[in-house]
Amino acid sequence: MSHAEPLRPSRKQRVRTLWISDVHLGTRDCQAEHLAHFLKGYQAERIYLVGDIIDGWKLRSGIYWPQAHTNVIRRLLTLSKRGTEVIYVTGNHDEFLRRYSKLILGNIQLVDEAEHLTVDGRRLLVIHGDQFDVITRYHRWLAFLGDRAYEFTLVLNRWLNHWRARYGYGYWSLSAYLKHKVKGAVNFISDFEDAIAHECTRRGFHGVVCGHIHHAEIRQVGEVEYLNCGDWVESCTALIEHWDGRIELYRFxxxxxxxxxLRLAELGEPA
Structure with missing residues (x-):
């Protein structure tokens, strides 16, 4: 199943686990309103924040923090107070938090990686994934340069969706579309998936949940179940584990x- 059931605001869907990555709070391209809408629709036993939730790189050059970004933090804190376990896995854009790894505040844990056991007994490594990105790990200046080019496509994406919304069209990601069409990007994604799957095999995990490359996917890479949360900058995606152990990819x-x-159907109008 490629997407989650739409939910009425008046009721929440109870699920076992949610995985969210690459929110990039503190940037203009963060889709915080969409994320808040998503979080309001679910009651989860556990939420993994799989890195790059706060964009420390961007915040160094200036503060951008609208109310919508605060609302996401408040929502997560409210969920933790109501019993949801929140596990924050650090990423490269929020690497400033890595010095505080293993910190526990109530129902909130801060870690560099985690192990998740599904209902049906699969051991999943939960890690942001920047450790398996050669450019980020060994050529940081290239990572920053690539980040600038990526930001430009996100600006185009923001304006495109502004006008789509004005004319009644739903959200669509130009940047995600380009990522699927550019050969270099496709090869980079494939290399990343192979590298992280190899590490899982070496360490005896059945699968991995990661983020980092902003490319949501569920697929087999050899013997390893590869699950990427995607992001809340361009694709607006998350992973959901149901009570039978089934994991699905949610696309906003x-x-x-x-x-x-469904709203049109309720009004008796053709879709």
Missing amino acids: AEAQALEAA
Whole structure:
């Protein structure tokens, strides 16, 4: 199943686990409103924040923090107070938090990586994934240069969706589309998946949940189950574990379109 069921605001869907990565709070391209809408629809036993939740790189050059970004933090804190275990796995954009790894504050834990055991007994490594990105790890100046080019596509993406919304169209990611079409990006994604799958095999894990490359996917890489959360900058995606151990990929654009179709059906209008 490629997307989650649309939810009515009046009721929440109870699930076992949510995985969210690459929110990049503190940047203009963060889709905080969409994320808050998503979080309001679920009651989870455990939430993994799989790195790059706060963008420390961007915050160094200036503070951008609108109310919508605060609302996401408040939502997560409220969930933790109500019993949800929140596990924050550090990433490269929030690497300033790595000095505080193993910190525990109530129901909130800060770690560099975690192990998740599914209902049906699969051991999953939960890690952001920058450790397996050669450019980020060994050529930081290239990472920053690439980050600038990426930011430009996100600006185009922001304006495109501004006008799409004005004319009644749903969210669509130009940057994610380009990522699928550029050969170099496709090869980079494949190399990243192979590297992280190899590490899982070496350490005896059945699978991995990661983020970092902003490319949501569930697939087999050899003997390893590869699950990437995606992001809340361009694709607006997350992973959901249900009570039977099934893990599905949630796509906000698909859920949004389905909710709109249901509203039209309720009004007796053709979709």
